[in-house]
Amino acid sequence: MRIAILLYDDMAALDAIGPFEVFRFGKDTEVVFTGKKTGEVRAGGNLGLVVDRPLAEVPSADVVLVPGGTGQVELMDDPEVHEWLREVDRTSSWTTSVCTGSLLLAAAGLLDGRKATSHWLALEHLSVYGAVPTEQRVVFDGKYVTAAGVSAGIDMALELTDRIAGDVAAQAIQLGIEYDPQPPHDAGSPAKAPADIVARMRENRRSFLRES
Amino acid sequence: MRIAILLYDDMAALDAIGPFEVFRFGKDTEVVFTGKKTGEVRAGGNLGLVVDRPLAEVPSADVVLVPGGTGQVELMDDPEVHEWLREVDRTSSWTTSVCTGSLLLAAAGLLDGRKATSHWLALEHLSVYGAVPTEQRVVFDGKYVTAAGVSAGIDMALELTDRIAGDVAAQAIQLGIEYDPQPPHDAGSPAKAPADIVARMRENRRSFLRES
Numbered sequence: 001m002r003i004a005i006l007l008y009d010d011m012a013a014l015d016a017i018g019p020f021e022v023f024r025f026g027k028d029t030e031v032v033f034t035g036k037k038t039g040e041v042r043a044g045g046n047l048g049l050v051v052d053r054p055l056a057e058v059p060s061a062d063v064v065l066v067p068g069g070t071g072q073v074e075l076m077d078d079p080e081v082h083e084w085l086r087e088v089d090r091t092s093s094w095t096t097s098v099c100t101g102s103l104l105l106a107a108a109g110l111l112d113g114r115k116a117t118s119h120w121l122a123l124e125h126l127s128v129y130g131a132v133p134t135e136q137r138v139v140f141d142g143k144y145v146t147a148a149g150v151s152a153g154i155d156m157a158l159e160l161t162d163r164i165a166g167d168v169a170a171q172a173i174q175l176g177i178e179y180d181p182q183p184p185h186d187a188g189s190p191a192k193a194p195a196d197i198v199a200r201m202r203e204n205r206r207s208f209l210r211e212s
Numbered sequence: 213m214r215i216a217i218l219l220y221d222d223m224a225a226l227d228a229i230g231p232f233e234v235f236r237f238g239k240d241t242e243v244v245f246t247g248k249k250t251g252e253v254r255a256g257g258n259l260g261l262v263v264d265r266p267l268a269e270v271p272s273a274d275v276v277l278v279p280g281g282t283g284q285v286e287l288m289d290d291p292e293v294h295e296w297l298r299e300v301d302r303t304s305s306w307t308t309s310v311c312t313g314s315l316l317l318a319a320a321g322l323l324d325g326r327k328a329t330s331h332w333l334a335l336e337h338l339s340v341y342g343a344v345p346t347e348q349r350v351v352f353d354g355k356y357v358t359a360a361g362v363s364a365g366i367d368m369a370l371e372l373t374d375r376i377a378g379d380v381a382a383q384a385i386q387l388g389i390e391y392d393p394q395p396p397h398d399a400g401s402p403a404k405a406p407a408d409i410v411a412r413m414r415e416n417r418r419s420f421l422r423e424s
Contacts, residue, residue: 050260
């Protein structure tokens with residue numbers, strides 16, 4: 001089982017690392033970190049992550065994972081990334097994304113007419129690229145699996161492990177990473193968070209987070 | 213607010229990146245990735261993470277975070293790391309760990325007589341180093357905050373944000389990273405997972421994960 005994870009500047013690190021920490025415990029699994037060129041990228045918040053293989057050296061994978069972030073905007077019309085996504089998708093068993101990574105998949109033409117999700121603040125944008133915005137934490141449509149914002153990649157990877165390797169494997173990995181969430185508030189979705197926080201984030205996510 | 217996160221070979225990436233993805237949205241917050249030397253470390257599963265500043269250049273921080281993993285074993289009697297932990301702890305507002313990172317804090321003498329937690333498979337080892345093993349997802353004892361295995365760092369960081377910056381900040385960040393967990397199973401703690409999986413992991417965690 002080979003899993004290719006795309007890395008790029010200004011991605012959200014947790015989008016990639018959440019699923020990575022699940023997938024890496026899969027049986028006979030190799031995870032490859034790929035990107036436009038080898039070496040460091042800087043994830044949002046200024047964390048250096050290392051691309052080990054350029055896109056051209058990773059023409060195929062069983063699972064492809066595209067994280068989101070703010071840097072995804074830069075790649076929305078990048079022909080090299082689009083061509084790679086289409087190439088690797090040709091033989092993948094699962095083509096997946098976390099957060100705004102689904103916008104990249106959609107921009108590359110891979111989600112036409114398909115149900116997909118994204119970060120709640122970006123969900124509606126999916127329709128611009130031909131996908132069908134679907135308000136769920138993890139959306140399966142054929143081999144295309146999209147997760148909601150950032151932390152949703154953990155749930156997506158566990159769900160995918162369940163389908164690929166069965167419930168015992170998924171449960172064992174969940175126990176291994178002790179994923180028994182107990183956040184101090186129940187504010188993880190726009191339906192659950194206080195309405196004024198949702199409204200202010202819709203107005204301006206970045207400045208709101210900085211000010212609060 | 214300055215947050216120092218220790219990186220080292222064979223750490224569990226999610227231990228550090230979960231809290232990072234929360235802390236980085238804090239008001240006026242700078243996160244510094246530090247380690248024994250600058251440049252790449254390799255997290256478990258073969259992910260390259262970049263140390264930007266050597267320990268000697270990070271003598272103080274408001275929040276110190278020590279992740280766990282398997283590589284923590286190598287550091288259990290590393291004088292440079294112990295001395296740095298004691299130095300940075302002298303002026304920190306919060307000294308924190310995720311997973312087996314608490315064993316490092318304890319080995320450095322910082323958890324003597326204090327309640328602390330760790331990965332469920334390592335919890336009892338805390339008593340060897342003078343700490344009081346406490347079966348909770350996040351344990352506060354004064355300024356010392358320890359989280360259970362791997363993914364528990366996300367909850368710890370949200371809880372700490374709540375205490376440092378208040379509930380609106382914690383809720384806004386939770387909504388920003390869309391932390392509304394919906395794993396396919398309820399198996400994230402030894403009390404909840406099927407007993408045979410818990411038993412087999414207690415026998416041999418690594419080989420069990422590989423085989424299942």
